Amino acid sequence: MSGAIKVAFAGAPNTGKSTLFNALTGLKQHTGNWPGKTVEQKVGRYRRNGTRFSLIDLPGSYSLSANSLEEQTSRDFLAIERPDVVVAVVDASTLERNLYLVRELLELGLPLVVALNMMDVATRIGSHIDVALLEAVLGVPVVPLVARKSEGLSRLIDAIEHLARKTSMESGDPLSMGSALEQRIDALDYALPAELALPYPRRWLLTKLLEGDPAVVVAVKAAVSAADWQLIEPQLRDRDATALTIAGARYDWAAAIYRQVVRREKRSASWSERADHVFLHPIGGLLFFMTLIFGVYWLMFSAAAPLQRWLNDLVVDGGSRLETALDGWPDWSVSLLSDGVIGGAGLVLTFIPILAILFLMLAVLEDVGYMARAAFVMDRFMHRIGLRGKSFLPLFIGWGCNVPAITGSRIIESRSARLTTALVAPLVPCSARMVVIALFTATFFGSAAVFVSWGMVMVNLAVLAVMSLLISRFLFRGQQSSFVMELPHYHMPSVRGVLLATWERLRRFVTLAGTVILAMSLIVWFLSTFPGDGVEDSFLGHIGRWLEPVGGLMGLDWRMVIALLTSFVAKEQTIATLGVIMGTGGDSALKTNLSEIMTPAAAVAFIVLQMLFVPCVASVAALRQETGSWRWVAFAVGYMLAISLIGATAVYQGARLLGLGV
Amino acid sequence: MNNENSLMPLGTLEPDETATMAALSGGRTFTSRCLALGFTPGAEVKMERNSGRGPVVVVVRGMRLALGRDESMRLTVRSRRN
Numbered sequence: 233m234s235g236a237i238k239v240a241f242a243g244a245p246n247t248g249k250s251t252l253f254n255a256l257t258g259l260k261q262h263t264g265n266w267p268g269k270t271v272e273q274k275v276g277r278y279r280r281n282g283t284r285f286s287l288i289d290l291p292g293s294y295s296l297s298a299n300s301l302e303e304q305t306s307r308d309f310l311a312i313e314r315p316d317v318v319v320a321v322v323d324a325s326t327l328e329r330n331l332y333l334v335r336e337l338l339e340l341g342l343p344l345v346v347a348l349n350m351m352d353v354a355t356r357i358g359s360h361i362d363v364a365l366l367e368a369v370l371g372v373p374v375v376p377l378v379a380r381k382s383e384g385l386s387r388l389i390d391a392i393e394h395l396a397r398k399t400s401m402e403s404g405d406p407l408s409m410g411s412a413l414e415q416r417i418d419a420l421d422y423a424l425p426a427e428l429a430l431p432y433p434r435r436w437l438l439t440k441l442l443e444g445d446p447a448v449v450v451a452v453k454a455a456v457s458a459a460d461w462q463l464i465e466p467q468l469r470d471r472d473a474t475a476l477t478i479a480g481a482r483y484d485w486a487a488a489i490y491r492q493v494v495r496r497e498k499r500s501a502s503w504s505e506r507a508d509h510v511f512l513h514p515i516g517g518l519l520f521f522m523t524l525i526f527g528v529y530w531l532m533f534s535a536a537a538p539l540q541r542w543l544n545d546l547v548v549d550g551g552s553r554l555e556t557a558l559d560g561w562p563d564w565s566v567s568l569l570s571d572g573v574i575g576g577a578g579l580v581l582t583f584i585p586i587l588a589i590l591f592l593m594l595a596v597l598e599d600v601g602y603m604a605r606a607a608f609v610m611d612r613f614m615h616r617i618g619l620r621g622k623s624f625l626p627l628f629i630g631w632g633c634n635v636p637a638i639t640g641s642r643i644i645e646s647r648s649a650r651l652t653t654a655l656v657a658p659l660v661p662c663s664a665r666m667v668v669i670a671l672f673t674a675t676f677f678g679s680a681a682v683f684v685s686w687g688m689v690m691v692n693l694a695v696l697a698v699m700s701l702l703i704s705r706f707l708f709r710g711q712q713s714s715f716v717m718e719l720p721h722y723h724m725p726s727v728r729g730v731l732l733a734t735w736e737r738l739r740r741f742v743t744l745a746g747t748v749i750l751a752m753s754l755i756v757w758f759l760s761t762f763p764g765d766g767v768e769d770s771f772l773g774h775i776g777r778w779l780e781p782v783g784g785l786m787g788l789d790w791r792m793v794i795a796l797l798t799s800f801v802a803k804e805q806t807i808a809t810l811g812v813i814m815g816t817g818g819d820s821a822l823k824t825n826l827s828e829i830m831t832p833a834a835a836v837a838f839i840v841l842q843m844l845f846v847p848c849v850a851s852v853a854a855l856r857q858e859t860g861s862w863r864w865v866a867f868a869v870g871y872m873l874a875i876s877l878i879g880a881t882a883v884y885q886g887a888r889l890l891g892l893g894v
Numbered sequence: 895m896n897n898e899n900s901l902m903p904l905g906t907l908e909p910d911e912t913a914t915m916a917a918l919s920g921g922r923t924f925t926s927r928c929l930a931l932g933f934t935p936g937a938e939v940k941m942e943r944n945s946g947r948g949p950v951v952v953v954v955r956g957m958r959l960a961l962g963r964d965e966s967m968r969l970t971v972r973s974r975r976n
Binding site: 294295297299325326327328329332444446472475476479480483486487504505508512514604607608611612615620621714715716717718719 | 922935942947951955959960964
């Protein structure tokens, strides 16, 4: 047999589709993007008795309307690529809602197997499903299973294989929409040319046209002559009302089947509902969430931070050992390896223990079903700054390091909210920036240091709020992400699923550090090493001198400019650079020297500049990965550059005008 | 008022109150999404949690959903309230 059987997994979010996919493929999967899109694509392999299966995990979607990039991607794949078998993963505990997608898949005329997942949850909530009857009514194989416990998987594979080997598909009667709609479908059929260069099944196309599906309307308009469109268009006038009728017809069908095959026991409130009295409570839920966040933070810093420091020592130690070992090699090659490779990308990798804990906790919270509740309690606050509840978590993580905050934005489904979150995440004052701020405030403000630091954090958060408002209002206008989210039943996390998700995110981070971050570290290393010795004679040094007039606006000389520029490698680099340029003698000498080259007003300007300056190299790489385009990266870098320069200049010039701290 | 079928925004229902979906507004993407989730006219909706501020929790077609406050005001229901 040539090639593997191509199986696509379709299903709504929270149906356990990924759990099923993971249970079948394990580590034999890889994650990438769909060609030309920023939608995640997961492809895996499965093999049984010499038969090979190629599995594709489609993005979760409630319907085949093209409401989001994810849904459109799924739909195009199904309609155009036409996989050998489609598995509709269905949550047995919310069968009625899930039948809607099944119906849409049936309308597409695809070879379908229904995987009736979470049978255990259905039983727990007192819902008994007559599987044989469901199979008879739907006319496609239905396989009950519990993906979380790997129950029923082999029967599912049996069904897939059987369906794939079937040579002919008996096409049943088209699913009726009711007589009024059928008349309109017929009329439209008459108006639409018989031969169309479109890859969609005709009846499906007619239905989607009547619904006013934007992508289909555009495609048909492009495929027919202007004269034909004149005939078609009048029939699509009341598309909003028609969309309502069609959705209603599909749900009537789903509800009728549901009543036929499901017997429900009277029972008291489910465990999930009772738990939500606490977790969704306006005050109690918030307190719980805050405690939880604190716990995650505590774990990160108590368990993982010592490990990080140990790795850090190891890296620093390794760097100096390498220098000894490479004695006799050209100086530049030693510096390349020890400062560029190990000092740059190597240092980033020492954050793995902290991130591992973080990703693990996130995976557990997602798997248990708590994430939707966290989004619920935070929505009220996040809504005010143009974001939705789900953005809070990644942004909060940003206090430690912006990189996981940016990559963490992946947990948000809506593209506009995800991008907004990633684009403002670099404004969260990360721990590295706080280190620099601590040095400057201690040097210039003595006992008032803590207030200056605190004030600066507030400034950053205020800028973050304003920027996210602006971005969501202007750049994503009309794409306001609405907050409509399912509250899935709580369940025990599956060890396999949690570990796989953690591994997947860690792998992504390591790949990032090994490729983009490494490359950027090397570029910065090159600029700060050549052509002369020491930073001051390097390209970077020259750039610093060249930019001195700009620095002058903020009361900063070229040394401060260079220190700021090198913070692009890592925010804490500012201190290291100042240490190199302004001579040795340790912390206290540096403080003395600093107060000689700048006034308190200039110091405040520098703090503002440092806090709001362009994201570090690792964040830039992460931004590129998550937004999928350099244009968004340029936008983030650009707006932060502008705000930091304007802010710092305003502070310095304002202070001069008022005669403060000069 | 003795109006047996009063129309009102979903977000104004009291906790544990049940009503029937009547109309949707708020743009194509939003309504299309809601329709796919089962908020079709005629569907029964139960308000589960509504604290007067912030998002609400409703039950539709056996599924529990969180809805933003604004979103809950864009769905119109027919209440059996007297």
